[in-house]
Amino acid sequence: MVNVLEAVNINKYFTDPVSFHVLRDITFNIKKGEFVSIMGKSGCGKSTLLYVLSTMDTDYTGELYLSGDRLTGRSGKELSAVRNSEIGFIFQFHYLLPEFSVLQNVMLPALKLARKSTAQIKDDAMHKLELLGIGDQAGKLASRISGGQKQRVAIARALINEPTIIMADEPTGNLDSKNSENVFNILRKLSHEQHLSLLVVTHDHDFAEKTDRIITMEDGRIIS
Amino acid sequence: MNWPVILSISKTHLLSRLKQSSIAALGVTFGIGTFITLVSFMTGLNHLLDNLILDRTPHVHLYNEIKPSEQQPVELLEKFAEGINIVHSVKPRQNQERIHNALPILEHLRKDARVRGVTPQVRAQVFYVAGSIKLNGIINGVDVMEEVRLFNLGDYIVSGEPQDLARNDNGILLGAGIAKKMSLDIGDKVQITTASGDLFQLKVVGLYQSGLAEIDNVQSYTNLKTAQRILGEGNSYITDVNLKLHDLEEAEPMSRELSKQYNLTAIDIKTANAQFETGTSIRNIITYAVSITLLIVAGFGIYNILNMMIYEKMNDIAILKATGFSGRDVKMIFISQAMLIGVVGGVIGLIFGYLISVLIDHTPFETEALPTIKTFPVNFNPVYYLIGIGFAVASTFFAGYLPARRAERIDPVEIIRGQ
Numbered sequence: 001m002v003n004v005l006e007a008v009n010i011n012k013y014f015t016d017p018v019s020f021h022v023l024r025d026i027t028f029n030i031k032k033g034e035f036v037s038i039m040g041k042s043g044c045g046k047s048t049l050l051y052v053l054s055t056m057d058t059d060y061t062g063e064l065y066l067s068g069d070r071l072t073g074r075s076g077k078e079l080s081a082v083r084n085s086e087i088g089f090i091f092q093f094h095y096l097l098p099e100f101s102v103l104q105n106v107m108l109p110a111l112k113l114a115r116k117s118t119a120q121i122k123d124d125a126m127h128k129l130e131l132l133g134i135g136d137q138a139g140k141l142a143s144r145i146s147g148g149q150k151q152r153v154a155i156a157r158a159l160i161n162e163p164t165i166i167m168a169d170e171p172t173g174n175l176d177s178k179n180s181e182n183v184f185n186i187l188r189k190l191s192h193e194q195h196l197s198l199l200v201v202t203h204d205h206d207f208a209e210k211t212d213r214i215i216t217m218e219d220g221r222i223i224s
Numbered sequence: 225m226n227w228p229v230i231l232s233i234s235k236t237h238l239l240s241r242l243k244q245s246s247i248a249a250l251g252v253t254f255g256i257g258t259f260i261t262l263v264s265f266m267t268g269l270n271h272l273l274d275n276l277i278l279d280r281t282p283h284v285h286l287y288n289e290i291k292p293s294e295q296q297p298v299e300l301l302e303k304f305a306e307g308i309n310i311v312h313s314v315k316p317r318q319n320q321e322r323i324h325n326a327l328p329i330l331e332h333l334r335k336d337a338r339v340r341g342v343t344p345q346v347r348a349q350v351f352y353v354a355g356s357i358k359l360n361g362i363i364n365g366v367d368v369m370e371e372v373r374l375f376n377l378g379d380y381i382v383s384g385e386p387q388d389l390a391r392n393d394n395g396i397l398l399g400a401g402i403a404k405k406m407s408l409d410i411g412d413k414v415q416i417t418t419a420s421g422d423l424f425q426l427k428v429v430g431l432y433q434s435g436l437a438e439i440d441n442v443q444s445y446t447n448l449k450t451a452q453r454i455l456g457e458g459n460s461y462i463t464d465v466n467l468k469l470h471d472l473e474e475a476e477p478m479s480r481e482l483s484k485q486y487n488l489t490a491i492d493i494k495t496a497n498a499q500f501e502t503g504t505s506i507r508n509i510i511t512y513a514v515s516i517t518l519l520i521v522a523g524f525g526i527y528n529i530l531n532m533m534i535y536e537k538m539n540d541i542a543i544l545k546a547t548g549f550s551g552r553d554v555k556m557i558f559i560s561q562a563m564l565i566g567v568v569g570g571v572i573g574l575i576f577g578y579l580i581s582v583l584i585d586h587t588p589f590e591t592e593a594l595p596t597i598k599t600f601p602v603n604f605n606p607v608y609y610l611i612g613i614g615f616a617v618a619s620t621f622f623a624g625y626l627p628a629r630r631a632e633r634i635d636p637v638e639i640i641r642g643q
Binding site: 096097161 | 226228229232233236237240539540542543544545546547548549550551552553635636637640641
């Protein structure tokens, strides 16, 4: 199978406030359609790794490939474009734009990409929202819906540009068990039905247990 | 760059903070409105004051000056060339007051491409006679219609029409000061005597008021022919030639050239009225200084509000960057917000400035000195409106640029991690 994401010998240091080796020789890959979770204690560097993989953090050594293309060393503008079209994000805190409607929040990354007409994007966005069972909330302001709904809007937004991989940082971190379950099922379904690759950083054992592969980290290293 | 998306984001940001945005825009409105009002009023006033003197001043004035010869005869003698010659009690050179060969000179000047118009004048020293009292006076014999066309004489005729003078060879446009002293009005007769004692009777066809009492108390206008008759001279007797040029800047070189060519004294407008330009430019400087200060204050307001907005919007900025908007996109979102504030505030400011200018333009302002002015003078030159909107856009751009550049540099990882 094809490697969707490949990390080779990634090292990262924090220099502030004291020099600290956060990521040590991280090498791993994710295959197409794989649902991978990263686990580890707080401070083991798993979120830091996710930010490096997400291309938002470029201060590292080593090499990063997405669908075989080398991402290391590219300009900020190119990386923005890659994030826009190839990577979908889901954060622990839902991070919607509060002044925009749910539908607009979902549409924005696609409008930025501008590969389709606005009408088409609107259709797509509606479709994604319905897929996640929140089509009826489309017209509401993003600040006016519940936490579980927000997380689903964030997932819809991550899906809108048909990315190659979805990265999530504690997607169920502050949801109750019912909503957690719900979000997991949605992600599971996406990976099964649409062969999306998923990389999820989580604390939640039950959640991780149900994924295809668990990467465990400790003190900046992958231990299993 | 995807402008529709960027603009729709900035529009949503602005509209969701309508109160803050309107206050920022109000700052610009106030600055631009004041600029327009000030500049319209100030330049209107400048125009008025300039016109008071400059518009009726010829660009080049040719006449024969009575003065001593520059070279005294003794200096021409070779015998004394080496010596120091002292001549006591030098008298002005015997010279005629009229311009020699005036008619051909006029003809020649009219053909000059630089010249917009030429008017001949005959200046006659007279006395206005009221019983046993004689008042000093000057009569200017003019081609009245040409004077109206070139030097706005019509603006200063407070009663009567210039045509009345043009039609009447015994008519006189009497200075308002003299008319008052002698209790004369249109239709009355006035007697004048010349220096040589000849007595003439003229009919008052109009009153002339320049706004400068010194002039109104002595000066009157008649037709060229009338003045020539008073002096007992023929129709080639011309004492002054006034030129109006197409380009004011040519006045000085041309006056030098004419002075040499015709051996006459030539005075150009700039030499004659140097102090007016100084006054005008100082008033302009004050106007711009005040307006620019106001706009800078408005600019700081926008800078502040955008800075605050960016603090509030840290999360949004992180989100936008995480979902694929580049730093440049984010910068443009904030710059376009600043400029939208500038354009909206600026346009409203222009409208306000215009309305206030109209109000000032309709405020009564009557003064003895300025007979033609009934309301405050206002200059509605569209150029100032362009400068105003240009300044609004430029100042808001700079006010928005610094905060926007900060937003461009925000590291999304720090924000997301900081939660």
